[in-house]
Amino acid sequence: METVNVKFNGKPYEVQKGLTILKAAEAAQIKIPKLCDHPDLEPWAACGLCIVKLENSPKMFRSCAMDVQEGMSIITHDSEIVQVRKTVLELILSRHPNDCLKCGRNGNCELQNLAADFGIREVPYPQMVPDLPKDTSTSSIVLDPSKCVLCGRCAQVCQNMQNVWALEFLGRGFETRIAPAADVDLADSPCVKCGQCSAHCPVGAIYEKDQVSEVWNKINNQCPGCQDIYPVVQIAPAVRVAIGEAFGYEPGEISTGKLYAALRRLGFKAVFDTNFSADLTILEEGTEFVKRFTSNEKIPLITSCCPAWIDYLEKYDHDMIDHFSTAKSPQEMMGAMIKTYYAEQQKVDASKIYSVSVMPCTAKKFECDRNEDMFSSGYQDVDVVLTTRELARMMKQAGIDFAKLEDEKADEILAEYTGAGTIFGATGGVMEAALRSAYFLITKEELPDVNLVPVRGLDGVKEATIDIKGTSVNVAVAHGLVNVEYVLDKVRDALAKGEKSPYDFIEVMACRGGCVGGGGQPYGATDEIRAKRAAGMYKDDEQSEIRCSHQNPMITKIYKDFLGEPGSHKAHKLLHTSYKPRKLYNK
Numbered sequence: 281m282e283t284v285n286v287k288f289n290g291k292p293y294e295v296q297k298g299l300t301i302l303k304a305a306e307a308a309q310i311k312i313p314k315l316c317d318h319p320d321l322e323p324w325a326a327c328g329l330c331i332v333k334l335e336n337s338p339k340m341f342r343s344c345a346m347d348v349q350e351g352m353s354i355i356t357h358d359s360e361i362v363q364v365r366k367t368v369l370e371l372i373l374s375r376h377p378n379d380c381l382k383c384g385r386n387g388n389c390e391l392q393n394l395a396a397d398f399g400i401r402e403v404p405y406p407q408m409v410p411d412l413p414k415d416t417s418t419s420s421i422v423l424d425p426s427k428c429v430l431c432g433r434c435a436q437v438c439q440n441m442q443n444v445w446a447l448e449f450l451g452r453g454f455e456t457r458i459a460p461a462a463d464v465d466l467a468d469s470p471c472v473k474c475g476q477c478s479a480h481c482p483v484g485a486i487y488e489k490d491q492v493s494e495v496w497n498k499i500n501n502q503c504p505g506c507q508d509i510y511p512v513v514q515i516a517p518a519v520r521v522a523i524g525e526a527f528g529y530e531p532g533e534i535s536t537g538k539l540y541a542a543l544r545r546l547g548f549k550a551v552f553d554t555n556f557s558a559d560l561t562i563l564e565e566g567t568e569f570v571k572r573f574t575s576n577e578k579i580p581l582i583t584s585c586c587p588a589w590i591d592y593l594e595k596y597d598h599d600m601i602d603h604f605s606t607a608k609s610p611q612e613m614m615g616a617m618i619k620t621y622y623a624e625q626q627k628v629d630a631s632k633i634y635s636v637s638v639m640p641c642t643a644k645k646f647e648c649d650r651n652e653d654m655f656s657s658g659y660q661d662v663d664v665v666l667t668t669r670e671l672a673r674m675m676k677q678a679g680i681d682f683a684k685l686e687d688e689k690a691d692e693i694l695a696e697y698t699g700a701g702t703i704f705g706a707t708g709g710v711m712e713a714a715l716r717s718a719y720f721l722i723t724k725e726e727l728p729d730v731n732l733v734p735v736r737g738l739d740g741v742k743e744a745t746i747d748i749k750g751t752s753v754n755v756a757v758a759h760g761l762v763n764v765e766y767v768l769d770k771v772r773d774a775l776a777k778g779e780k781s782p783y784d785f786i787e788v789m790a791c792r793g794g795c796v797g798g799g800g801q802p803y804g805a806t807d808e809i810r811a812k813r814a815a816g817m818y819k820d821d822e823q824s825e826i827r828c829s830h831q832n833p834m835i836t837k838i839y840k841d842f843l844g845e846p847g848s849h850k851a852h853k854l855l856h857t858s859y860k861p862r863k864l865y866n867k
């Protein structure tokens with residue numbers, strides 16, 4: 281690593297060459313305030329809070345916009361700089377509603393924290409809050425432009441991390457606002473509901489559609505027609521390694537047993553684990569892969585368990601629809617199994633089941649009534665989706681002392697899972713789980729080493745070749761939608777020339793890091809946090825007695841007693857779906 285020698289506030293430091301002054305200061309443990317900068321994004325000098333100056337120079341400049349140079353002597357904090365930062369904050373607050381008590385980010389807002397740090401007690405400028413309506417048009421996220429501080433993170437995330445380009449700045453001067461491109465409603469825009477904008481917004485201007493009250497009312501039988509409902513819940517793989525953060529635990533701490541206990545205390549009559557239906561997904565998708573691979577039909581197969589990716593493919597890449605796996609996501613497979621198999625086994629009227637799922641994801645809210653296949657049980661298979669953040673709030677409202685909860689087990693039906701089901705929550709996890717079982721389905725032998733390390737980690741695109749007893753299977757894993765086109769273009773080029781696809785199997789997850797970095801996870805995710813959450817999942821996998829989905833005894837029983845075999849007519853009816861091209865804009 282090349283370094284340069286600089287001084288911060290008179291003290292010498294050796295820092296990495298090429299870093300911005302802001303990043304170099306952070307590496308030297310000097311915190312410079314900021315609102316627009318984020319570790320996932322390129323700096324773009326919007327907020328003006330990160331100003332610094334050089335020694336013996338009165339001129340101030342934005343530390344995110346200048347790289348460190350050999351010999352620089354940088355002043356990051358003095359009374360003049362602090363005063364200018366305070367003025368910048370006061371100007372931001374003069375066009376902010378400042379209704380912290382009623383805001384979803386209360387207690388967890390970067391602007392609120394800065395106002396507290398700078399001791400702002402009053403704003404000496406007239407309040408000129410833009411009167412802009414909320415956009416509630418999607419079932420996943422809400423955009424409240426009146427709270428926006430124009431930092432631009434959401435537009436950068438949407439354009440540069442997700443390649444969706446649903447958000448942009450419209451208007452000029454005081455009229456500037458963040459809005460869906462072409463000034464349509466979000467629901468009519470190319471938005472794929474990934475929620476990454478909400479995860480990166482420093483204030484409460486974009487947030488998940490909050491359905492906590494709706495779930496409370498149902499559980500407590502306080503709504504018309506819900507007196508005798510039977511509330512049940514499932515929890516997704518990535519929730520268990522992140523929800524603890526809302527209660528002071530480190531990212532990656534595995535909280536499965538505590539979560540089961542908390543969900544029972546909230547009033548759910550049965551607690552299921554989506555890790556189980558992740559195993560079921562592997563059996564269906566793995567069988568589909570083996571069938572296509574051995575007949576060389578519609579290869580590559582592309583995974584389909586991420587609803588934001590489904591939405592993206594249907595809008596941007598519909599030439600590849602035939603390559604999409606028809607297997608539903610684990611959430612939807614579980615929903616279908618609850619209202620059929622579970623209802624039958626427990627003799628519960630399926631029409632009375634209120635099926636809640638807890639997901640790291642805002643797009644899952646959109647998925648649960650995405651098309652008619654999500655009603656395969658004869659009812660809506662999953663009734664409502666809460667994000668990890670919503671469940672954490674619900675637990676706090678219920679006064680649950682998370683730290684003191686004793687571990688409990690999930691219900692016996694639809695909960696037993698393998699290590700393969702657990703790792704679904706990390707990028708590469710679906711591929712690794714699928715290959716563990718594909719090896720068995722092709723060779724009838726077990727994979728000697730189930731740790732497929734080349735598909736793990738945070739590289740945007742991971743490519744690997746897996747040897748299945750002399751047959752090579754070429755795979756690619758992409759996460760963060762901006763990485764998808766590189767992979768798909770390679771496939772398109774080869775197929776257009778009549779050549780073999782460079783990949784046989786492709787995994788795509790919309791969020792960076794996969795679901796551990798989902799748009800509904802606790803705020804503040806960075807690569808360091810995503811890696812810690814993923815490490816928690818791999819630890820859970822390593823500690824599992826059974827690490828391959830096809831070895832899950834509950835899965836074997838369900839095929840024997842209920843579904844027949846993977847890919848059967850009944851499995852297709854309940855566990856598979858279809859896709860159709862969509863327009864980028866509905867209007």
Ligand code: SF4
Pocket residue numbers: 421434437438442444445446447470471472473474475476477478
């Ligand atoms: S949810 Fe995702 S696609 Fe939609 S606006 Fe936000 S970042 Fe863009």
Ligand code: SF4
Pocket residue numbers: 427428429430431432433434435458477480481482483485486
């Ligand atoms: S909505 Fe949030 S992330 Fe987007 S520009 Fe406004 S404050 Fe920044």
Ligand code: SF4
Pocket residue numbers: 474585586587588589640641642643644789790791794795796797798799800
């Ligand atoms: S990667 Fe996971 S959290 Fe993100 S949109 Fe897809 S399913 Fe949801």
